[in-house]
Amino acid sequence: MDHLFEFLSHQMFLQTVYVVVLMVFLGIEVISHVPSILHTPLMSGANAIHGVIVIGAIIVLGKVDISNIPAILIGFTAVLLGTLNVVGGFVVTDRMLEMFKKKK
Amino acid sequence: MNLILSDILGIAYLVASVTFILGLKMLSKPDTARRGNLIAAVGMAIAIFATIFLTVDENGAGLQNKILIFIALGVGTLIGTRAARTVQMTQMPQMVSLFNGMGGACAALIGIIEIYHTQPDEKGKLLAICAGLIIGTISFSGSMIAWGKLTGKFGDKVFPLQQFLNIGLMTIILVLAGVIIFSTTISPVLLYMELLLCVGYGILFVLPIGGADMPVVISLLNSFTGVAAACAGFLYNNKAMLTGGILVGSAGTILTILMCKAMNRSLTNVLIGAFSANKTKQVESEHGDVREVSLADAAVMMSYAKRVMIVPGYGLAVAQAQHSCHELEKALEEKGVEVNYAIHPVAGRMPGHMNVLLAEADVAYGKLLEMDEANTQFANTDVVMVLGANDVVNPAAKNDKQSPIYGMPILDVENARSVIVNKRSMNAGYAGITNDLFYQPKTSMLFGDAKTVLQQLVSEIKAN
Structure with a gap:
């Protein structure tokens, strides 16, 4: 059983690494032909996308016990x-x- | 039942990941950019609502505190929308920095709670938590300093042995993280010490970097926050956070490098702050006199020119003069003058900043020439009007090997028949170096606030 568990978690880890590596290349590929006039909006758009971290905050707040006031406060702020x-x-x-867009 | 819920959640995350990729791809083309942003936003909304309603733990229980979650989402949406809607276009860079800092803080707070919910033997989880905590905190404090610098709250601070201090601090942070991960109990004292050190590192990291380099720093911190989000994705085995975070991490890094390339500098050079180090040295060198031109003369010069090229810089942004600039363009075109804009890739405070500002003032897209195209045009341009730009037209970048900006591609305005430079004073630009262009015989200076000067010029031209 222990072996199976270890194997599974190992597989999962590999899978994650796989996704990470592919995403790194994808990120480079997607960005590399951008004209300089779009640098600012693109940076700002990417900035919004990493806001996906809010999902983690929601999960945290959703799992905190309501009686644990400090944790609730931190989760709420997050x-x-x-x-x-x-x-x-x-x-x-x-x-x-x-x-x-307007100027066209 | 639970299996079905988590399957739907998985599909929702897949949809979100695809919209992030599509969104970024579309954001890199002018025609599709706005739709791309919208698509990514829709994907984000799907991911958020799917998380709230479909997340179940091993026992099949859903998330608690849903009311609190919705209150936080609601308040955040209200404040965020309001701030984003009311911010001046010129203050865009600091706004992006502020939002980035919020994301970093969010990642750090998640780490603070999760570390207490983790068993000391779950080393992988602890590693992800610590990484998210460290990167998120640095991104937060660094972004706040960048924000403060861009709003002018504090200037550059350079002190001796800065680099050694930073390296030393980073070593302590990493060692402490190792202690936290490998100790058998989680000590709150160590955790808060680590947080404090990270806040300090973020401050020391950004403080010495020159104000003009803030866009590069913001872009770098942006990719940091992306990596912090990816750490949280690793922690929860959450593919939306993992893909979104890594995507921004790698795209942000490339964007940072592209920005450095536009200034012909390396990232290390930016981070160690070569600009600030050389600052005071060259300001007081021997030079001839500058020639001032009156408003009336400048108006006549431009009215009777065939081609006029406007070179906008940060001075224009600070003075909020983009609308007056468009007025000048219209007034001149009524006189039959051909007017174009030469946009240096790093004009303003962020690459593309000038394009955003001028687009706000309704300047036609086709009139904005990128540097290479503009440089072929200067030879048959009669008058170049430099509005609050300095370093991007400084010939020292080509002639003076000692100059800190040597090698940066510039706009060759000196090839034009005459140059009018509008500045508030003779102060040096952000690189802190004098500009030979101002002392050349074909150059004349028109001192004053860009907006006032432009308004007066427009009425002079109309009266002609």
């Missing part, structure tokens, strides 16, 4: 900050790009 990152990031990017 979700709040993560949401700021996501929503603010996407809205700011949209505002920048809206301006690009």
Whole structure:
């Protein structure tokens, strides 16, 4: 049983590494032909995407016992900050790009 | 039942990952950029709601505290939207930095809670938690300093042995992380010491870097936060966080390198802060006098020119003069003058910053020439109007091997027949070096705030 468990967790680890390596190449490939005028919106858009960390914060807050006040406070703050990152990031990017569109 | 729920969750995360990739891809083309951003946002919303409603633990129980989660989401959405909607376009870089810091702080807070829910023998988990905690905290404090610098709250601080201090601090942080991971009980004292050290490292890391290099730093910290998100993804075996985080981590790193390339500098050079180190040395060198030009003369010069090229810089952004700049363009075009804009890749405070600002003022896309194209045009340009730009038109980048900006590609405005430079004063630019261009016979200076000067120029031109 122990062996099986170890094997599984090992497989899972390999799978994760696999995803990580592919994503690194994908990230490089996706970005490398961007014209410099789009650097700012792109940075801002990427900034919004890493706000996906809010999912982790939601899971944390969702698993904390309500009687554990410090943990609830920290979890609540984490979700709040993560949401700021996501929503603010996407809205700011949209505002920048809206301006690009108008002039056509 | 549970299996089905988690399967749907998995599919939702897959959809989210695909939208992140598509979104980034579309963001790198002008025509599709806005839709790309929207698609990524939709994917994010799917991932968030799927997490809230579909997450189940081994016992089949869903998430608790849903009301609190929704309150936090609601308040965050309200504040975030408001801040993003009301921020001035010129303050965009610091806004991005601020949002990035929020993400970093979020990653750090997750680590603080999760470390107490982890058994001391789950070394892999502890490693992911510590990595997320360290990277998230550094990203947070670094972003806050970058934000402070861009809003002018504090300047560059260089002190001796900075690099050694940073390396030493990083070593202590890593050793302490090792102790936390391999100890049999989690000690809160060690944890908070680690947090404090990371905050300190973030501050010391960004503080000495020159204000003009902040975009590069923000882009780098952006990819840091991406990696922190990926650590959390590893911790929860959550593919949306893993893919999204790594994607931003690698794309952000490439973007950082592209930005450095645009300035013809290496990342190390930016981080060690060559600009600030050479600062005061060259400012007071021997030079002739500058020639001032009156508003009326400048107006006449431009009205009777065939081709005028406007070179916008950060001075234009600070003065909020992009609309007045468009006014000038329209006034000149009514006189039959051909007006174009030469955009240096690092003009302003972020690559593409000028394009955003001028687009806000309705300047036509086709009028914005990128550096290489603009450089072929200067020879048959009658008047170049430099608006608050300095280092990007400094010939020292080509002629003076001693200059800290030597090798940076510049706009060759000196090839034009005449050059008018608008600046607030004779102060040096961000690189802190004098500009020979200002002392050349074909150059004349028009001192004053860009917006006021442009407005007066427009009325002079219209009166002509």
